[in-house]
Amino acid sequence: MATPLVAVEHRTEPQDERTALTKEAFQRDFFNNLFYILGKFPTLATKNDYYQALAFVVRDRMLQRWISTAAAYTKQGSRTVAYFSAEFLMGPHLGNNLVNLGIHDEVRKAVTELGLDFNELLLEEDEPGLGNGGLGRLAACFIESLATLQIPSLGYGIRYEFGIFHQEIVDGWQTERTDKWLRFGNPWEIPRPEWAVHVKLGGYTEPYRDEFYRHRVRWVPDRLVAAVPYDTPILGYHTNTANTLRLWKAEAPESFDFAVFNRGDYYGAVMQKVSSENLSKVLYPNDEQLQGKELRLSQQYFFVSASLQDMFRILKIQKIPVERFHEKFAAQLNDTHPAIAVAELMRLLIDENVVPWEQAWDITRRTFAYTNHTLLPEALECWPLPLFAKLLPRHLEIIFEINARFLDEVRIRFYGDEERIARMSLIDERGERYVRMAHLACVGSHAINGVAELHSELLKQDVLRDFYELWPTRFGNKTNGVTPRRWMALSNPRLTKLVSSHIGDEWITDLSQLRRLEPLAEDAGFRQQWLDVKRACKCDFAAVALKKTGITIDPDSLFDVQVKRIHEYKRQHLNILHVVALYHRLRSNPNVDITPRTFIFGGKAAPGYHIAKLIIKLITSVGDVVNRDPAVRDRLKVVFLPNFNVKNGQRIYPAADLSEQVSTAGKEASGTGNMKFSMNGALTIGTMDGANIEIREEVGAENFFLFGLTTPEVGALKASGYNPANYLDGELKEVVELIRSGFFSRGDAELFRPLIDGLVHHDPYLVFADFDSYSKAQQQVSAAYQDRDHWARMSILNSARSGKFSSDRTIREYCDDIWKAPAVPIRLLTQEDVKV
Ligand code: 4GP
Structure with missing residues (x-):
């Protein structure tokens, strides 16, 4: 047998x-x-x-x-969640x-x-790296949790031919290589050309009367692009549910080429094909100045239009009338990238399905909900009006009409408050005119949320305050989560085995059960097993680090890890300044007793973000000096692991002792890496920012290394006229002087000047203001690590109390509060069953 x-x-x-x-x-x-x-x-x-x-x-x-x-x-005809996202960072x-x-x-x-x-x-x-970082990886965790919870859902996005660039470190600098992830084919996807749709672009609109003498508007585009769906099954954990991730590829519509061919313009036709295919060619890195990038707006409209047309097709198959669109679908806008969906659904309802405006608007608002992922003002998308008019003339008309009706509502509520009306308008009219995508998303949604408690509060008080005052009940919070299947069961099999051998394996789908580990923190045998697992993961990672960087690291040293996109607000420079401080102490007194540490960095900088790239160069340069200095005697090591992605993340999180979550308070919307670390037993050194606050609340203040200014303190310091130079004394001064002197750049005193001068004269993210507090917290970390037994206790409690940060919990909240989508259990069919 x-x-x-x-x-x-x-x-x-x-x-x-x-x-x-x-x-x-x-x-x-x-x-x-x-x-x-x-x-x-x-x-x-x-x-x-x-x-x-x-x-x-x-x-x-x-x-x-x-x-x-x-x-x-x-x-x-199940109610279905449609998750609209320009990014899905799926990982292998x-x-x-x-x-x-x-x-x-x-x-x-x-x-x-x-x-x-x-x-x-x-x-x-x-790996399909079809996302930049946080928001794209969140989308991936969400669709996995949706499948595990057996919620009917579709992920809609773009099948970029080139995902996030591949990072290499050459002479200490980041260099970018295109990500040819499709080179050997992709066994997980099935193309569905039979469900391709056409997406229109450009041209003009004209009024006409239809056969019933009704006033209608016709959009006469000057370009058509075919959107071809590629479907990937998304399995739930130990369920029969396999939902679909549907990503659109842009192609030239054959019928359209024909006209050109007939005129004998072979090359023209081919060029048209090439330019159509460009739409899904490449993922834009974030933090890049995107305003005015026509291709980016085209991409957004391309996938949104294709997805909504696909949803109409599904309605038709299931014989559901278009008036019940919002009963069939709950659509989530993952940030503003898909916000054009509000205008597109209106267009499809009004122009193509002849639904009256009021009813169409009601359907639209009941369909959409919007999640904001960042408070950084530069990331709030605005499109110049002329560009919008050129690409999406019909949508601009619709947006004007939505705006006129919306501003009437504001006027009635806030009579005479013209300033407020100007602030809230969908069109920014101060100078050059822009369409404000966040406003469009708010107006067109019945629910608006941030991704951690603090972030959701700040949205209400600050960025979206006017909208909150108008519609307070639409606002809510959904603290992010990550899937324990990928981030524990798959990436940390040793820990999974240890945990399951003590509390069974139900925690994999009910992470709150990890609480049952708490009593084991008092069990010396268990603590030893816990430390053994951690050590084994660290050895694995040491092998990876050696292979990828040539640097040997000691698995018994404290692994202090910061992996995430490189950005000034995330303050990798605060971390490296501290490394330099430790180094400086060691050099001043080679026999000083310090806790041996390995500082591990990883993350990509947007290709056009010069300061972020310079931060990478500083990290690698400090590493070059520190790692080779015999006076250090291997007590400090600095590793920059190239090309941080999902695959590498899976090896890093299990190996970390300390998780660096050091953003300026009020800047990190949530963070999700912080959750992956904590689940895998790393302790956090962090500010009162994003989800750090909730992690600390869960794991207990005594198991978390807190430092830094709070959000109100940051605000007050800035309001009082922050002068970073005031903080430049003592150790910080010596550190800055050492870098400035060219010590880490072979005597080149110019290399790091833009970074250092920026800090000394501006320091918009308050690195200097927080340095002292950070440095003290790091001393507590070093002391705590000396007591391995106590450290093990804290590590176990971090993991045991991380249950809240499962994306299953987050998705349940979205389902209950926003999507109202119940589970649909699946019975497995055989081929025989489907034949009939
Ligand atoms: C990120 C936020 O920066 C991060 O705090 C959050 O955890 C994540 O979204 C998921 O909500 N934002 C982005 C972005 O990735 O592109 O704005």
Whole structure:
């Protein structure tokens, strides 16, 4: 009899030839795929071929779930969450799908038995890096939680041909390489050209009367682009649900080329094809000056229009009238990038479905909800009116009409307050005119939220204050979360095993159960096991660091980690100034007793953000000196791990002792890395910012290293006229002088001048003001790490109390408060079932 791959009871569902979970079926299919899909045999097969053969084995076993899910939703016309996001930073699929299918360990064994290195095959997957960082990774955690909670949902976004750039460090500087993630093909996606739609761009509008003599408006575009959906199944953990991530690829519509071909303009036609394809060519890095980038607005409109048209198609199949659009769909706007959806849904309802304005507006508002992800004013999207008019002439008319009606409402509530009206208008009229996308998103949504308690409060008090005063009940908070499947079960199997052996494995879908670890913090044996797991993860990471940077690090030193996008508000420079301070102390007194530390940095800087790139150069330069200085005797090491992405994150979070969350208070909307660290037992050194506040509340002030000014203190200091030079004395002064002198730049006193002068004269993020407090908190960290037993206790409690930060909790709140979307359990169907 064939050996079953999986022993767990929940897999009693029907299986056929291609879904069987026995080792024999699996190994047979693996070689079948190598032969029949990849056209290879072992002598010629590359590691990537083997990875793909494995991926297809797994995909076959997902398709049954995918089809069963689609069949159930179609039959029941289920209420569906449509998550609109310009970014989905998915990370590699294979490992996660194995975990969620519940066959990870068994497949590893089966692969190993074939004489292949399972981990190497996993590493072969080019990760889909279709996002910049926080907001894109959040979208990925959310769609995984939606599937695990069995909520019908669709993720809508863009299938960028090139995702976030690949970062290399050359001579200490960041350099960018294009991310050719599709180079070897993508086994996880299925194109659906039969569901392609056309997206219009440019041109003009004209009024006309239809056959019933009704006033209508026709949009005559000057360009058409075909949007082709590529679908990826998103599996829930140990459920039969497999939802869909639908990403749009831009292509030239064939019918459109024809006209040009007929005129004999072959090259013109080809160029048109190229320019259409440009729309989904590349992900824009954030922090880049995007205002006025026509291609970016086109991208946003492209995926939003395609998605909404797709939703109308679904309504039609399910025979649901368009007037019930908002009953079928709850659409979430992930930041303002998809905010044009408000105008596009209005257009589709009014122009294409002849729904009267009032009713269309009611449907639109009930459909959308908007999440804000940043308070940084430079990130609030505004589009110059002329550009908008050129690209989306019909939408501009609709926005004007929405605005006129909206401002009437404001006028009635706040009679005579013309300043308020100017502030709230969808059009910024101070100087050059702009469309304010955040305002469009607010006006067109029934719910508006921030991503951590502090952030949601600041939205109400500051950035969106006028809107809050008008519609207080629309505002709410949804503190972010991350999926424990990827960020614990997959990335930290040792910890998962240890935890499950004590409290069972229900915590994987109910993270609050980690609380049951609390009593074990008092158990010396458990603490030792906990430290052993951490040490093993640190050894793994040390091997990665050596391979990628050539730097040897000591797994017994304190791993002090800051990984995230490089940005002044996140203050990697505060961290490196502290490193220099420690180094300076060691040099002044080589025998000083310090806790050996390894400082690990990782993160990308937007290619056009010069100061951020200079911060990377400073980190690598300090590392070059410190790591080689014999006086240091390996007690300090600085590593900049190139190309921080999901794959690398999975190896870093489990290995961290200390998590650096040091943004200026009031600037980090939430943070999600902070949650991944804490779950995996790292302690946080952090400011009262974003979700740090809630993490500290959960884990207890005694298990968190707090420092720095609070948001009101930051405001007060700035209001009183902050002068960073006032803080430039003592150790900070020596540190700054050392950098300024060229000590870390081979005598080049100019290299870091822009960074240092910026700090000394402006310091908009209050690095100097917080330095002393940070440095003291770091001394507490060093002292605490000396008492390993106590550290282990704190580490266990961090993990045990991180339950709130599961994205399952966040998604439940969105479902209950905003989406009103119930779970739909899926019964697995066989091919026979679907035939009938
Ligand atoms: C990020 C925020 O900076 C981060 O604090 C938050 O945790 C994350 O969104 C998810 O909500 N913002 C972005 C962005 O990624 O592009 O604005």
